[in-house]
Amino acid sequence: MRKIKEFFIEKLILLCGLASIFFVGLIFIFLLKEGFQVLKTVSLGKFLFGSKWYPISEPAQLGILPLILGSLLVTLGAAVISIPIGVGSAIFIAEVAPAKLKEILKAGIELLAAIPSVVLGFIGMVTLVPWVKTLFHLPTGLTALSGSIMLAFMAMPTIVSIAEDALYSVPKSYKEGALALGATQWQAIWRVMLPAASSGILAAVMLGIGRVIGETMAVMMITGNAAVLPHSILQPVRTLTATIAAEMGEAVVGSEHYFALFAIGIVLFVISFGINVTADIFLHRRK
Amino acid sequence: MKKLCIVLVVLFASAFASAASNMLQVKGSDTMVNLGQAWAESYMETNPQDFISVTGGGSGTGLSALISGTCDIAMSSRDIKKKEIEFAGKKGIKPFEIKAALDGLAVVINPKNTVVKLTMDQLADIFTGKITNWKQLGGHDGKIVLLSREVNSGTHVYFKEHVLRKGNPAGTEEFAPSALMLSSSQAIADEVAGNADAIGYYGMGYISPKQKPVSVAKDANSEYIAPTIDNVVSGHYPISRPLYLYTKGEPTGLVKKFVDFILSKAGQEIVVATDFVPVSK
Numbered sequence: 260m261r262k263i264k265e266f267f268i269e270k271l272i273l274l275c276g277l278a279s280i281f282f283v284g285l286i287f288i289f290l291l292k293e294g295f296q297v298l299k300t301v302s303l304g305k306f307l308f309g310s311k312w313y314p315i316s317e318p319a320q321l322g323i324l325p326l327i328l329g330s331l332l333v334t335l336g337a338a339v340i341s342i343p344i345g346v347g348s349a350i351f352i353a354e355v356a357p358a359k360l361k362e363i364l365k366a367g368i369e370l371l372a373a374i375p376s377v378v379l380g381f382i383g384m385v386t387l388v389p390w391v392k393t394l395f396h397l398p399t400g401l402t403a404l405s406g407s408i409m410l411a412f413m414a415m416p417t418i419v420s421i422a423e424d425a426l427y428s429v430p431k432s433y434k435e436g437a438l439a440l441g442a443t444q445w446q447a448i449w450r451v452m453l454p455a456a457s458s459g460i461l462a463a464v465m466l467g468i469g470r471v472i473g474e475t476m477a478v479m480m481i482t483g484n485a486a487v488l489p490h491s492i493l494q495p496v497r498t499l500t501a502t503i504a505a506e507m508g509e510a511v512v513g514s515e516h517y518f519a520l521f522a523i524g525i526v527l528f529v530i531s532f533g534i535n536v537t538a539d540i541f542l543h544r545r546k
Numbered sequence: 547m548k549k550l551c552i553v554l555v556v557l558f559a560s561a562f563a564s565a566a567s568n569m570l571q572v573k574g575s576d577t578m579v580n581l582g583q584a585w586a587e588s589y590m591e592t593n594p595q596d597f598i599s600v601t602g603g604g605s606g607t608g609l610s611a612l613i614s615g616t617c618d619i620a621m622s623s624r625d626i627k628k629k630e631i632e633f634a635g636k637k638g639i640k641p642f643e644i645k646a647a648l649d650g651l652a653v654v655i656n657p658k659n660t661v662v663k664l665t666m667d668q669l670a671d672i673f674t675g676k677i678t679n680w681k682q683l684g685g686h687d688g689k690i691v692l693l694s695r696e697v698n699s700g701t702h703v704y705f706k707e708h709v710l711r712k713g714n715p716a717g718t719e720e721f722a723p724s725a726l727m728l729s730s731s732q733a734i735a736d737e738v739a740g741n742a743d744a745i746g747y748y749g750m751g752y753i754s755p756k757q758k759p760v761s762v763a764k765d766a767n768s769e770y771i772a773p774t775i776d777n778v779v780s781g782h783y784p785i786s787r788p789l790y791l792y793t794k795g796e797p798t799g800l801v802k803k804f805v806d807f808i809l810s811k812a813g814q815e816i817v818v819a820t821d822f823v824p825v826s827k
Contacts, residue, residue, distance in 0.1 A: 313720050315606075315697045325723070389740065398691045398743045401726055484696070484727040495726050505696045505729060508607035511633050512614060 290528060293521035297321065300515045306522065312486040312497070314506065314516040321519045325486045327526065329403065329496030330472060332489050333482060336407025337414055337471045342464055344411070345418030349463070352419070353426035354434075354448050372416035380477030383409040388481055395493055401483030403496040409477050414467035421466060425459020426452060458541040465538035469531055475500040499527050570598040570800055574608020574621035575700050576730055577649060577749040578789055581820045582621055588816055589807050596800060602730075605700025612792055613637055618801055620792040623649065623700030623749070624707075644791040646808050648823035650750045650778040651705060651785040654735070654757040656742045661685040663761040663770040666784055670710050672745060675722025680743065692725035693734045693746035701731070704787050705747055747785075750778070751821040778823045789822065 297306060301321050309322015352364050387408060392400030429452055437447040453460070483495025484505065503520050510517040572582050579602035586598040608620035613634045626641055634641050653669060655661060661683050664672075671677045673692060680688045695702040702721075711717025728734050731748035738744045739756035750773050753759055761770035764784050777783040797805045807813050814824040 311723070315703070316718075316720060392741075398689045399726065399737070399741060401737070479729065484729075485724050486727075487723040495724070497727070505727070506698060508603050508610070508698055510606075511610045511630060513633065514629070 287528070290521060290524050293518060294525040295522070297515065297518040297522040300518075306519070307526075310488055312502070314510075314519060319515055319519075321515070323499070323502075323519075323523060323526065325488050326497055326499045326502050326523065328489055329482070329486075330498040330500070330527075330530075332403045332492060332496055333406045333410060333478065333498055334468060334471050336403060336492050337410035338464070338468055340407060340411035341414040341418060341467060341471075345415050345463070345467065346422055346460060348415075348419045349422035349426060349460070350448060350453075353423045354452065355444075368416050368419050371412065372420075376413060376474060376477045377480075379409055379412060380480035383477065383481045397493055399483065399495065401481060401495050402493050403482055403489060404492045406478050406482040406496070406498075407492065409481055410471045410474055413474060413477070414471045417470050418463045418467035421463035422456075422460045425456040425463065428459070429455040458544045462538040462541040465534050465541065469534040469538070472534065473500060473527070473531055475504045479504055499523050503527075568596045568800065570596070570619065570804060571611075571617040572598060572600045572619045572621060573603060573611045573617040575605045575623040575789065576602045576695070577623045577699075577701055577751070578621040578647075580751060581647065581789075581817065581822055584816045584820050585804075585808055585813060588812065589804060593803075596803075598804060604696065604698035605703070606698040609641075609792060612641065612794065613639060615639075618793065619804070621646075622790045622792055623787065624703045625790070626792060639794045641792045641794070642796050644793070644797075644805055644809070645788045645825050646791045647789045647814075647817045647825055648778055649787055649789050650773040650775075650783050650823070651701065651747055651787065652750050652753050652759040652773040653745065653747050653762060653785070654738050654753065654759050655745050656738055656740075657756070657758045658742045659685055659758065661760065662758075663763065665763045665766055665768075666709060666712065667765065669762065670712060670719065673705075673710055673721055673725065674719050675724060686742075688743040691737075691741060691744040692722060693737055693744055694721050694725045694727055695731070695734070695748070696727045696729050701748060705785075708787070709785060749822070750775075753821075775818070775821070775823050786823070788825070 300319070301309070306321055306323060307327070308324050309320065310324050311320040311322045312325060313320040348364070348368070352361055356364060383405060388400035388405050390400070391397065391402060391405045433451050433455055434447050437451040438444075442450065478498050479501035482498060482501065484497045484501055485495040486497040486502075487494065489496045503523055506516070507520055510520055572586065579600060582600040586600050590596060590598060605620075605622040605624050608617065609622055609626060609630050611617040612620040613630065615637070626643065631641060653664065659680065661680060664683065668677065668683060672690060673694070675692075677683065678690055680686050680690060694705075697703075706719075706721065707713065710719040710721065726737075728737065731752045734746040734748055735752050735754065735757055738746050753773075759773050761772045762784055763770045771777050771783045773783055773785075778786045791805060791808070793801055793805070817824045
């Protein structure tokens with residue numbers, strides 16, 4: 260009886276494991292099937308490097324370069340803001356902070372992760388956007404920079420918790436050895452701990468960036484959504500994710516616009532996949 | 547465990563029961579969403595057995611929902627497009643058009659802005675990006691910030707066809723790429739209220755003291771007309787449009803009942819109450 264039970268449970272867990280792979284496969288096949296049909300109307304080069312996005316005009320102009328650059332610009336901005344702060348917090352929590360403060364900080368960061376993105380977007384819209392406008396004397400505060408700042412907040416919890424984990428898993432003897440050889444606390448962290456945990460920290464950064472590039476709602480609310488080729492971070496931009504979210508409802512199933520949105524989905528998938536694989540490689544290197 | 551099962555079964559049963567024949571899904575134009583809500587509420591007061599749900603999302607969204615079969619009535623602030631009729635035909639649906647109200651499109655700026663009137667040509671040049679500074683229009687020195695609705699909005703399409711392309715079906719003018727695309731009329735109203743350089747457009751119903759509608763003239767020799775109900779009814783205001791309902795084929799049953807209510811005197815009074823213009827029957 261017990262053996263049979265054991266057998267069933269084993270198989271059930273196996274099924275669960277296979278199910279997730281199966282669903283990812285299905286999603287991917289569907290994406291490809293719908294997305295590649297856009298190539299009937301535009302060539303791949305025109306689609307990826309065209310600079311005009313007018314999907315509902317006759318004839319439709321489906322160039323997504325402004326959208327790709329918009330996404331990359333916002334992501335880059337968020338990375339520049341969130342990586343130093345995130346890694347810094349992780350070092351402080353893992354190495355420097357006293358036990359009591361550690362707990363408070365950890366709870367606070369987890370709380371930050373729990374704020375829904377739409378709420379962050381809304382807060383950004385009423386506080387950050389006017390502030391950016393007046394600070395830089397811009398015609399409008401709905402810019403890539405506003406999006407970057409807000410997204411940095413979203414990437415931070417991921418970066419801090421994984422980087423802190425990476426630092427924590429470095430054997431204690433390393434640090435003790437460094438201190439015994441007369442290194443200061445800071446030298447031990449900078450010269451010993453960080454290099455030892457570097458692959459984990461890189462993975463943390465990658466996952467944080469992955470979180471940013473896939474973010475939709477907050478970006479849609481505060482970047483202004485103008486499909487221009489961006490020249491500076493103080494301009495409105497339109498991202499890949501916001502384009503899908505804003506236009507999917509309108510696109511008639513089976514129209515070229517609909518296929519183009521799926522093709523944007525493929526581009527996003529490829530970018531996220533690349534980031535996740537890179538993060539994975541770094542994580543495994545550490546083991 | 548057993549209890550949980552029973553609860554779930556009851557929940558499922560009730561979920562399916564509510565999707566019965568006395569329910570209507572109305573979806574579409576963001577411009578008309580408040581109007582649709584008001585119609586539905588007033589109708590349900592007199593017919594408590596029926597349930598009508600109204601959602602926005604844009605004219606295109608409503609029409610594609612009608613074609614995909616997820617709503618019964620699509621509200622639209624623009625004509626249905628040839629392409630959409632084709633798609634509907636493929637699914638065996640013949641969209642039926644009902645003119646339910648009229649709307650004037652107001653072009654709004656910040657009250658601090660000194661500009662008060664614009665011609666249609668100037669509007670076209672502003673929104674296509676040919677005129678970039680308020681100075682060129684006799685206003686202050688400031689870069690014009692263009693606000694537009696997203697492409698799923700009937701208001702966006704109507705404005706493009708009738709203002710940017712001046713009603714020329716073969717026109718190729720587009721909104722300047724630098725135009726900010728906002729997802730609702732309310733978002734445009736908020737940005738205009740807080741930004742002295744902004745200019746946007748939306749249905750008359752959204753005008754509040756925080757924005758200033760500009761008077762519009764057909765050309766430089768004509769009179770400048772303000773967007774008011776009287777001017778839309780008389781046809782003097784140049785940017786006014788019909789608001790449509792689309793149904794699957796001729797309305798029958800509950801759909802017909804609701805449409806008849808909308809076109810009745812009571813329904814058209816609601817149109818006036820929500821700052822739109824009634825269709826003269």
